[in-house]
Structure formats: C-alpha cells, structure tokens
Amino acid sequence: MTNALLERIDGEYAAAINASGDVTSREGYREYWDARGFVVQASERYEGAIAPTLDDSARTRANDSFAELQARASLERPPAELRSVAADLRSTLSSAANESTSRLD
Numbered sequence: 725m726t727n728a729l730l731e732r733i734d735g736e737y738a739a740a741i742n743a744s745g746d747v748t749s750r751e752g753y754r755e756y757w758d759a760r761g762f763v764v765q766a767s768e769r770y771e772g773a774i775a776p777t778l779d780d781s782a783r784t785r786a787n788d789s790f791a792e793l794q795a796r797a798s799l800e801r802p803p804a805e806l807r808s809v810a811a812d813l814r815s816t817l818s819s820a821a822n823e824s825t826s827r828l829d
Contacts (some may be wrong), residue, residue: 727817729766730810731792733759738803739770741747745802756800766790782820788814788817 740755742748747756765792775783793809 726769727760727814729769730814733762733766733797734803734807734810736762737806741800741803741806743802743804745800747800760797763794767794770817774820776822779823782816782823784812785810785816786820787815807821 735757736755740747740752740759747753770786770790775786778786789809789812793806793813796806796809
C-alpha cells in the first residue's frame with residue numbers, strides 16, 4: 725500500500741508541477757496538494773506498519789528518504805527530483821520487505 729501511494733504521489737505531483745518547478749494551473753494546485761497529502765499518508769503508513777519491522781540500516785535509509793521526499797514536495801521542486809526520491813524509497817522498502825521475508829524462511 726505504501727509503494728502504491730508513492731506511485732500516486734509521483735503522478736499527482738507531475739500533473740501539478742512543470743519541469744521548472746512551477747504549478748501548472750489552478751487544477752495543478754489541487755493536484756499538488758493531493759500529492760502532499762499522499763506524502764503524509766505514505767509516511768504515516770510507513771511509520772505505523774513498516775518501520776518497526778526494518779533493521780536499523782533500512783529504517784535509517786527509509787527515514788532519510790521520507791524526510792527528503794517531504795522537503796522536496798513542500799518546496800515545489802521539479803517532478804524529476806521528486807520522482808527520483810520516490811523511486812529510491814520504493815526500492816528501499818521493497819528490498820527491506822524481501823529481506824524480511826528471507827529472514828522468515
């Protein structure tokens with residue numbers, strides 16, 4: 725669910741902010757605030773359900789990535805900058821989930 729929210733953030737944000745980091749239109753403002761809301765939702769889901777299951781290294785990487793994602797989204801950065809952080813975060817969470825599954829086997 726958290727990875728799905730991260731993908732949604734990318735889409736909403738890209739619809740709102742152009743490559744220069746400017747909001748594209750009135751509708752763009754709505755999309756921008758939707759994306760920021762999804763950042764909060766993803767962060768809360770991560771903190772409540774995922775973070776406690778991660779080892780210290782993975783938790784630190786994910787925490788840092790969430791902080792960077794929140795900062796970039798609030799500064800109306802170009803979508804490519806947000807996209808790279810969201811992709812790194814999805815990768816970190818997927819890798820951590822795979823490691824967790826491996827430890828259970």
